[in-house]
Amino acid sequence: MDSDKAGRKANKTISKKLHELLPNIIISKVNTQDEEDIDSLLQGHKSEILNHLIEERQAICQVKEPNNK
16 A cells, blocks of 8 residues: 555554454554555665565554463
């Protein structure tokens, strides 16, 4: 998704729904500049940018830890 306001909102909504279905996975995102997506980054930069973005990605939803009471 693009990094504009609509893309960020969609990312949040879809991530929440996906995490409800699959609570044992980690959902992460890469941060791109405003109004830019992965395709435009790859067209305008060397392919190493993708590796950098993946290494620097941020978790959106973490694995839920079981309650051990």
